[in-house]
Amino acid sequence: MRNVRADLQNSSVRGFTLVELIAVMVILSIIATIGVGFVVRATESYQSTQTRALLVNTARQSIERMTRQLRGALPFSVRLTNADQCLQFMPIAAGGNYFNTVPDLQNLAQLTTTVPASPVSIDFGTARFVAIGAMSANEIYGSSPASLRGYLGYNAGSLQLASSQRWQRNSINKRFYLLDNAQAFCLVANELRFYGDINPQSANVNLAGNFDILARNVTATTPFVFVNGSANRNTQITLSLTFATGDESIHYTQGVFIRNVP
Numbered sequence: 001m002r003n004v005r006a007d008l009q010n011s012s013v014r015g016f017t018l019v020e021l022i023a024v025m026v027i028l029s030i031i032a033t034i035g036v037g038f039v040v041r042a043t044e045s046y047q048s049t050q051t052r053a054l055l056v057n058t059a060r061q062s063i064e065r066m067t068r069q070l071r072g073a074l075p076f077s078v079r080l081t082n083a084d085q086c087l088q089f090m091p092i093a094a095g096g097n098y099f100n101t102v103p104d105l106q107n108l109a110q111l112t113t114t115v116p117a118s119p120v121s122i123d124f125g126t127a128r129f130v131a132i133g134a135m136s137a138n139e140i141y142g143s144s145p146a147s148l149r150g151y152l153g154y155n156a157g158s159l160q161l162a163s164s165q166r167w168q169r170n171s172i173n174k175r176f177y178l179l180d181n182a183q184a185f186c187l188v189a190n191e192l193r194f195y196g197d198i199n200p201q202s203a204n205v206n207l208a209g210n211f212d213i214l215a216r217n218v219t220a221t222t223p224f225v226f227v228n229g230s231a232n233r234n235t236q237i238t239l240s241l242t243f244a245t246g247d248e249s250i251h252y253t254q255g256v257f258i259r260n261v262p
Contacts, residue, residue, distance in 0.1 A: 052248045059243040062192055062214040063254050066185055066239060072124065074177055075235040075258040076147075078226055079137035086186035086205045087224040087237070088198065090140060093127040094178040095261075096120045098159070101174075102132060103166040111164035117176060120154055127151050127178035129200070130159055133169040136228070141182075141200050148200065151178055175261060185224070186211075192218045192241065217244045229260045 070078075070089060077090035098117040103109035115130065134140055134147035147169075150162025159176065182198035184205045193211040219242045229235035235258040242251045 051246055052250075055243055055245050055248050055250055058215050059241075059250055059252055062218075062243075063239060063241075063252050065194075065214065067254060067256050069183065070237060070256045071258060073258055074131055074134065074140070074179060075229045075260045076134040076136055077131075077140045077179070077182070078228070078235055078237065078258065079141065080224060080226070081184070081204045082186065082207065084222070084224065085188060085207075086184045086195075087226070088182055088184040088205060090129070090131075090179045090182045090200060091125060092123075092177050093125045093180050094120050094122045096176060097174050098132070098171075098176050099174070101170050104133070104169050105166065106169065109166070111166045113161045113164050114158040115161065115176065116158045117154075119157075120159075120178065122178065125180035128181055129179040130161060131177045131179055132167050132175075133171045135169070135230075139168055141203075143201050145200070148179070173261070185214075187218060187220055187223045187241070190218055191216055215243055218242065219244070229258070234258060234260050 069091065070087075072091050073089035074092055077088075079088050080086065081088050096118045098115050100116065101107060101109075102115055103112055115132070128151055130149050130151045131140065131147055139145055139147035147167060149165045152160040152162055154160065181196070182200045182202075184195045184198060186193045186195060186205060186207065188207055192214040194214055195205050195207075195209060195211045197210075198205060220240055223241055224237065224239065226235060226237040237256040237258070239252070239254040239256065242249055244250075
């Protein structure tokens with residue numbers, strides 16, 4: 001019996017000491033801390049990349065929409081309103097050539113409610129106005145614009161005007177433009193907004209009216225700058241906006257040229 005107990009005692013497995021157990025726990029804690037830190041940093045990096053990608057996408061879509069719509073505007077209809085918060089313009093619905101000359105301040109011909117012109121089809125939106133020979137926004141907007149008249153339709157080879165008109169001047173190339181109601185891009189309370197269907201007789205954009213939000217958290221010192229065109233120079237617009245979300249921000253400066261075909 002003594003030999004059997006001795007063999008069992010010699011073959012028994014010795015357990016961990018308290019010091020060894022503590023050392024193992026400390027090592028595992030260090031490994032876990034390093035691993036968690038790596039996972040957290042990787043997650044934060046992924047979230048930051050996703051946030052910035054979404055921000056860039058929102059900014060690009062907003063700038064591209066503004067650029068696309070502005071390029072379809074009548075060059076001399078561009079103006080700043082609402083203390084330079086808004087960039088207003090009138091989109092072209094269609095265009096063409098008229099015949100002979102129209103009554104203007106030089107020829108002082110009798111006022112007329114028709115403009116003999118080539119057939120026209122509406123390409124975009126709704127044709128509400130006729131513009132001929134405009135050279136400034138003052139001739140387009142207001143209660144008695146010198147280069148704008150209401151449009152009723154095309155009939156018997158002529159543009160039908162809503163009322164009789166004597167124009168400020170004839171177009172160099174005898175071109176007319178059919179325009180829709182005014183539109184505007186506005187920066188209001190850090191929101192980049194689009195307003196449509198604006199009455200061109202209004203001096204400012206009604207900011208409480210219906211609008212589409214293009215982007216939020218947008219800031220700018222001077223969001224819109226434009227250089228008016230001339231008979232032989234295009235209208236140039238500069239958009240300068242900063243888009244932000246969280247700790248991420250991106251600044252865009254975009255130039256837009258509106259081709260002038262007088």
